[in-house]
Amino acid sequence: MFGRDPAAWSLFIAACLGGCGPGPALEPGSEVETQTQALTEGAPLTTHDASCLRLVDQNTWSSAVSNMTAVGPALGLPAILGDLNRAGPVLTASTRPPATGYKGGFRWNDGDMATTDWIPQALTAGVSGSTNVAIVSWHYAPSGTDKGVRLSVADISDMSGSAINYRHVLLVRPTGAGQFTTVNEHGGGLAWFGNYLYMADTSDGLRVFDLTQMRQVDTSTACETQVGKVGSVWCAYGYKYVLPQVSAYTMPSTLTSPCRPKFSFLGKDTRGGTSAVLSGEYCNSGDAQCPYDGTTPGLGGRLYRWPLDASTNRLKVVSGAVVPERAWVMNEPNVQGVAPVMTSTATTSYWLSSTRYNGALFKVSTSASRKAFLSGSSQWAKMPEGMHATGSGTNLWTVTEGVSGVTNPATGGRVVFFVDQAAVD
Template sequence: MNRRSLRAAGLALTATLALLAGMSVSPAHGAPSPGPPPGSGSQEPLAERGTRDAAPLAFPGPGRPAPVGEFALRAGSDLSGRIADLDAALPKQGVQNLLAQANRTLGTGSACADPFGAGDPVSGTDPTLKPPLAPVELYCFESDDSLSQEWIPQAVTGVWDAQADETWGESARPVLTGWYDSTNPGRDDGCTAAESDACNEKGVRVSFVDPATRTYRHVLLVWPYYNSYGNISFDAVHASENPRQNGIHAGGMVWYGNYLYVADTFNGIRVFDMRYIMDLNPDQDAARDDPTPDGLTSNVRDNRKVGRQSGVWYSYGYRYVMPQVASWTFSSTQYNSGSSSSCADTGAPRASYLSLDRSGTDQLLLGEYCQPSAAQPSTGRVGAYPVAALAATTGTVAAASGSTYFLPTHQVQGVARYNGDWFINQSHRYSNGSLWRARVTSGQLALNGGEIRTAVGPEDLGYEHGTGTGRAPRLWSVSEHRANITDPSCTGNTPCGRVLYAHLASDVLAEP
């Protein structure tokens, strides 16, 4: 018997003995012990949680500097072994091919609902009220996405963040929008995936949008782990954020180089890699299971299952999945609570949104959404990190000196910065949102100019600087509320609608 045969026989004997002993076999590649099955384990990042005592808060006031040390991040566990095994098990697809094979169509113009409107239910018929600033670009999603109660859009980034020349192959300027699963009851509430599609906690998906062709495609974000048999598998991304939600809110994203940074509200930042977009239906025939490189098959018809199950790969019905490759966890204790939208003014911040400033040394901005209360009056904080340090995915990263401030206003859903100009998206539930401008003046982040009314339900912000394309700079966002004529909150003077839109930066800066 040759050496290979002897080794195979030895492995078979080991497996048999392990099964007889009621044990699972550890992976041959020396990976950690098999992880928990889907839904029963903690995913990273996972910040240290603490409880505030009754001591008075020390909020110094809107716009004042915030302690830089509380923004510090530390790298999570090394996931490279899991990614290598997943890469060996499943075929990959690049961003360019994914966009070329996009299966959904964008609407524009009159085909879209209008979340800007002309009135405001708070101000009524005030004749001095300026109309919302009109966007220069506006796109809407297909009907099932626009009206979905399950998926809510939050985050926006684009090739303007990814590369300085703002182009990606033949698709000149792809834009990415992040959505979170909002309606699942969660696995801890007695609901199982086998019962109903609605039971599944699908986590986060990203829409890869090509405005030039007016097409887009969804990609499901996933967490890699080893199942109880020691086999590589994946689960939807989720975190402990009860009672508000079970999954992560993904309120902000930044695409930088090959990496996609996604905000994990109470924990830090999750990192995904564009080089590892897995394709579970490469023959583009959903009716037929595809063979996979590991000798199994993949199924994109069953939208109730995810990961490797009984020799078949599932993905909640999505063709593409993108696994998490790293994480950044807040080093400071997290005192914020998922049960309240007010914010502590000390400890780790919330990661409510992300953006990228390319006007100097490239920096990733991270900030908080906060609704102040009498007990917790903080408007929320914002800080910036050298993004090149985050790309290392090891060690620790501190926020840039002089970059951390309390925000000059509250209920902020997105912040962008370019050449010293700050742009701030403020939401007012079902009223038109407010777009503010600010600059650092005398050591404080101060509002600069008046309120600019914008879409109902404005979210994350991204800044297209136009350096590589010659296009005029744009400020991108997405609105979250679905149009629903049966909901009085979304009719009359505030017609809701989910749209991806951009304002000319020059229009924003020219407002009084």
């Protein structure tokens, strides 16, 4: 938590006394009234008071790297990009899903299209040297042994060929000198800044991975069912490379609902002169209702903007804590991803990816009702998840998790594709 930093504790206590909600500080017994405020689907983003919310840096940056030293030399993205071992066919006019402003995309190889063990979730993108790279997270679905989260690292520099090359990498968490284990999270959100990859930790905040600290591990048959150090080698369920967690930003345990949100998805925002990690809540009308759902359950998901220190690519820490610089209630259900509308310098307009209506893209802002692109009207793909908007204002990328049992990319199978930002603005 805050350790022995009295200033940080004072800041935290003062903030919590200030309340957390869409209006003034809550009085005892007033929570029900606040939570039943009417919300309207498709309404503009509603400003949200997030003054009670804090994240605390677990500050394991050095120790995590030290713990991985024995595993082998640190490898950066260029090493992985030089060893891609899978090919995903580029989509064609007959194999692509419907999407307004469609420009290009690819599907996974046959095994990854059909597997029920792993499900795609989040997407982020960036540049490594001269290579354009997309990174997609997959969560492990079977019950029992949890293999955690894997990433697909894909070279998307040339979309004009017949296939996109990619490789899976397993996320791990160092637990001691030369020891690591899986990262048992949903992997619902990614945001890439510099060498750091941020991932949503649903219940607690954000986990951070260092793309310069990948390690090669053993791929023998004995390693296919094991993780961590096994005898004289290190295993990662058969994967050749691991990416270690280096730190985390977590909510203090004293934060409770409604102040304590879920971290369901992430996004990358570089507008307004201050880069930021975006985080948001998935809410629906059934098993995932949120604190501010009002009279229409599913609409109370909140969107937060966490400021980044441009010199370090870490979140800005003030008096021992990280605070969101902006927050809104989204007034949209089933949100799975977010990306900034890059044609606007204001940080008040976003695209939201939603599984509402089996698939939708919503353009939302603080000043106007939503603009919707629906899969049922052949305007968007089915089951969309994470998104990334290129800083040039050109392309909007997204990944789909796929309709259960469907492997045809044109009718709901898993795909990664991009559209013209202007077409959905």
